[in-house]
Amino acid sequence: MDDSDRRVDGNALAGVLSEIFVHDMTSARIACDGCDQVEPLGAEHVYMDAPGIVLRCCHCEDVLLAITRRDGRYLLGFRAARWLEIAT
Amino acid sequence: VGEVVDVIDETPRVRTIVLDVPGWPGHRAGQHVDVRLTAEDGYQAQRSYSIASAPEDRRVMLTVERLAEGEVSTYLVDELRPGDALELRGPIGGYFVWEARIGGPLLLVAGGSGIVPLMAMLRHRAASGSMVPARLVYSSRTWDEVIFREELERLAAQPEGPEVIHTLTRAQPSGWTGYRRRVDGQMLADVAWPPAAAPATFVCGPTPFVEAVARALLLLGHPGNRIKTERFGPTGG
Numbered sequence: 001m002d003d004s005d006r007r008v009d010g011n012a013l014a015g016v017l018s019e020i021f022v023h024d025m026t027s028a029r030i031a032c033d034g035c036d037q038v039e040p041l042g043a044e045h046v047y048m049d050a051p052g053i054v055l056r057c058c059h060c061e062d063v064l065l066a067i068t069r070r071d072g073r074y075l076l077g078f079r080a081a082r083w084l085e086i087a088t
Numbered sequence: 089v090g091e092v093v094d095v096i097d098e099t100p101r102v103r104t105i106v107l108d109v110p111g112w113p114g115h116r117a118g119q120h121v122d123v124r125l126t127a128e129d130g131y132q133a134q135r136s137y138s139i140a141s142a143p144e145d146r147r148v149m150l151t152v153e154r155l156a157e158g159e160v161s162t163y164l165v166d167e168l169r170p171g172d173a174l175e176l177r178g179p180i181g182g183y184f185v186w187e188a189r190i191g192g193p194l195l196l197v198a199g200g201s202g203i204v205p206l207m208a209m210l211r212h213r214a215a216s217g218s219m220v221p222a223r224l225v226y227s228s229r230t231w232d233e234v235i236f237r238e239e240l241e242r243l244a245a246q247p248e249g250p251e252v253i254h255t256l257t258r259a260q261p262s263g264w265t266g267y268r269r270r271v272d273g274q275m276l277a278d279v280a281w282p283p284a285a286a287p288a289t290f291v292c293g294p295t296p297f298v299e300a301v302a303r304a305l306l307l308l309g310h311p312g313n314r315i316k317t318e319r320f321g322p323t324g325g
Contacts, residue, residue, distance in 0.1 A: 007295060007319065008295065008319045008320070009184070009317055009318055010183070011120075011183055011184045011318050012136060014120070014136075014180040014181035014182075014183075015122040015134075015136060015177060015180050018177070018180050023216050024180075024181070024182035024183075025181045026181050026182055026183035026184070027182040040183050041183070042181070042182075042183025042184060042316070043183070043271075043316070043317070069118075082290050
């Protein structure tokens with residue numbers, strides 16, 4: 001299978017992000033620094049089978065966010081995510 | 089933690105697990121739960137499953153398809169019995185959600201067990217008395233693999249019920265007059281609302297199915313911000 005068969009939606013991160021953030025993050029809006037597009041996190045592309053979890057822009061495939069877990073800690077790497085807007 | 093109160097065989101590979109979850113905060117149609125299994129040696133496996141029941145239902149229903157290599161789904165479909173406990177987290181997800189007050193028209197496109205969160209939406213629509221026009225385009229391999237087939241027929245037969253359009257991609261019963269191919273742009277042009285109606289659109293199924301349908305809808309001119317997708321991905325399990 002090619003790369004596109006491996007991807008799922010940002011919706012798939014609802015569980016893990018609920019361990020980190022207080023509010024639902026799948027409806028949070030995220031701005032991509034690579035292409036200036038703003039989308040709900042639930043609409044972005046997710047690759048769960050990378051080492052850790054990678055969230056990529058659904059327009060330009062830039063890496064928005066990478067999440068790894070090790071030794072009881074989450075490490076969140078923000079790459080092309082310029083800002084996140086979270087409804088409270 | 090939920091207690092299994094019933095299991096319902098939907099098709100040979102699909103089973104509904106009916107749960108009583110004390111303290112369940114209520115959910116919105118389209119949300120899912122994470123199910124965690126823990127083996128005696130402490131090994132844990134976790135998967136996400138869509139909720140099939142309407143928010144109006146007292147009990148939480150998960151409808152699960154057994155996947156060939158699925159270490160969680162095979163347990164849920166083959167082993168789980170009434171009285172068993174199931175560790176859940178949820179409801180989670182606020183994006184792939186439809187509520188009656190969101191309005192419509194409502195266009196649902198399902199591939200295989202992708203029907204599950206969309207069924208929660210149709211059940212919610214019926215339970216809430218919503219008059220929002222709704223259409224379901226549902227792709228299955230064979231007639232016997234159509235999940236919720238009789239309930240969909242009942243819903244469609246009601247006044248103001250949803251229109252249900254089946255396509256059977258692998259084999260068709262004799263006398264079948266419906267579609268017999270994968271969902272494509274021509275089919276969507278025939279049965280979906282025109283783009284100007286800007287239907288609230290939810291597409292759920294395996295990743296290649298979802299991507300093909302979303303691409304076809306965009307080509308027809310449907311605005312991208314009205315199309316919400318949920319891809320299963322290759323692993324599931």
